[in-house]
Amino acid sequence: MKPLLLLVFCLISLPVMFYLSEHRSMSSVVWLQGISVTLHQENSRTPNKQTDKFIGGLLSPSFDEESCLSRYRSALFRKDSPHLPSSYLIERLRKYEELHKKCGPNTPLYHKSIIQLNLGQSIELMDCNYLVWTPFNGLGNRMLTIASAFLYAVLTNRVLLIHQTVDMVDLFCEPFPDSTWILPPDFPIKNLTKLYQGSETSYGNMLKNKRIKDDVSVPSNSLPAYVYLHLEHDYQHLDKFFFCEKDQVILQKINWLLLQSDIYFVPGLFLVPQFEDELRWMFPAKETVFHHLGRYLFHPTNTVWGMITRYHTAYLAGSDERIGIQVRVFSRNPISAENYLKQILMCSQQENLLPEINMNRTLNPTKSTMKSKAVLITSLYPEYSEKLKSMYYEHTTVTGETVSVNQPTHEVQQQTERQFHNQKALAEMYLLSYCDVLITTGWSTFGYIGQGLAGLKPWILLTPRDQKPADPPCTRAVSMEPCFQVPPTYDCRAKKNADLGALVRHVTHCEDVEQGIKLVD
Structure with missing residues (x-):
């Protein structure tokens, strides 16, 4: 009789098993002869518990979840993204996290760099170099420029530090494990929010006044300890040389860069030849740059x-x-x-x-x-x-x-x-x-x-x-x-004005801003 009972049980169970396999989006309990089977809820209206909370490896698993609930839970409120981060991007993010941990605030190498900054000149082959972001304009502008600054920091092996004003407190969790991205309050350069287009320390002004020679062979010890990068919507022709390869070679020799911007300048980085390979490997799908960087960097506080x-x-x-x-x-x-x-x-x-x-x-x-x-x-x-x-x-x-x-x-x-x-x-x-x-x-x-x-x-x-x-x-x-709403109009390679929205296949004009450019696949 036992084989017959087993056969009857299987015949009764098959419809239920089929029902379970075909109706995974339902939430209910099916009872069969005292055996309960719970159907898992996967409706997009509620948090999806099966979502990979590390977003395909984009997020480091090294954080305490309770200290920042949004970091690993935010993805549960969205449908799974079809845009997975590339393995190379994940590798570069882990390497950056190690760099930040080694060179971030309150480390011996950070204090060594502050001493160099106080000396007033750049020193070749410093262990750590820095990009200091300072806020300007609304929160949307700030988030776009932080993402742009972070990508630039990764490309140039700099440590990104955020000048946190009182209106930025208790907005975002720390994005990097075992280290802070907040610029210490005793940073020797003061009045960071007072920087503007005509500031003496701006890169454009230093080129204009010959304080920096437009020459890639210029030695580091003849360069200033820091330079201000003015990348706001009102930046001038010489400020826009930031997007030229020759000028990037010069900037690489300066240990400290200060940045103020209110525009998403990532598409401009894709037009700098020395960054092309790294960007192609990190972002094989060009239109995913902010999608990945935004979800990596910005985690709302509790x-x-x-x-x-x-x-x-x-x-x-x-x-x-x-x-x-x-x-x-x-x-x-x-x-x-x-x-x-x-x-x-x-x-x-x-x-x-x-x-x-x-x-x-x-x-x-x-x-x-x-x-x-x-x-x-x-x-x-x-x-x-x-x-x-x-x-x-x-x-x-x-x-x-x-x-x-x-x-x-x-x-x-x-x-x-x-x-x-x-x-x-x-x-x-x-x-x-x-x-x-x-x-x-x-x-x-x-x-x-x-x-x-x-x-x-x-x-x-x-x-x-x-x-x-x-x-x-x-x-x-x-x-x-x-959209990069105010891109430069100067083609550095051709050394003349050009339509930068027509130079390469993956950069085109924006739908909403006629003169703007954006990344596209």
Whole structure:
């Protein structure tokens, strides 16, 4: 009888086993003759417990998880990225972490370098060389420039240190194991936030005034101990020589570089010949640079992570699809909230992102056919979410879907100098990055951060003209990379002005900024 019982058990179990294998996205318990089988939840609406929290080796496993909850948990709130980091990028990140640990603040080699800095001249073959980043402009700009500075530091074997002002405190966890990236407060060069285009120590001014000779054979001991790199939107012709190979040879001989920028200058690094091979090996898929570096560097502190998870759980997690709409109106292109909402709706309906409303109020779709969409709006102003919320509250949709509209904050004015404002801005960037679809505002670095972290190509709202909605209202991004909005126009190799968006296949013009350039595959 035992073989017969076993056969009966198997025949009964087979349908259940098949059901389990075919329905892994469900969450339930199946009982069979006293045996319970739990079906694992893998719905994209909730954190995916099977996601690799180290993101394919991008993140080091060397951290205490509780000290920075977002580091290993943030990836659980997104669908698995199809863009895995290359083995060479992972190798270079681990090597950089060792360099930072050896040369970072409070190490003997750091103190040795500070002594050299105080001597007032560069010394050839120092054990450690440094790039000091100082903040300028809004949080989105700052994050883009930190990522750019970090990539430059990796390419040139420098240690990146962050000048942390009070409005940057309690935003990001330390990204490098067993070492800090915060510049010590006793750093001998003061007034770092007072640097500007005309500063005497800027590289462009030193070239202009012959304090640095435009000659790759110049010895290190004739060079200053530090140079300021002015890479803001107003930089001048000589400042832009930073992107020339000959000037990079000179800069390599200077032990300390100070950097202030408000632009994502990564595409410019791809046009420097000496960096070409390293960048090709690190990023075989060119449009993944910020996607990888952003998720490697930027981990919200537990304070900010609490804001993110509480809001996500309360308003976004229960929906079938999440749509992020990032709205920014620039004073140079003013438009009323009513007209800009028209443009947003034109875009969303043209691309079938949001369902149309049904003017027949009697339509009442059955619950079995009803799907839900959660719209996340990030804006300084409440008008967009209020009007959209009213629209979907007062009318059913032609598809029968339910639409909830949510907006975490409406600060009215950007207040970059306030820490709490920056914490809320960072939380909203991350909430955007957990959406399935994105509509972003052209020119906005806030939107660039969301799309890069998410690994999505957004629909970009084009610039309004004469206070009227743009026509067409939006366009799909050709890549998820941010735009280098103010690139140089000088071709260093040809020694003449040129269109840098047409020199190589993987650099093209941006959809939202005509003169800008971006990486593309």
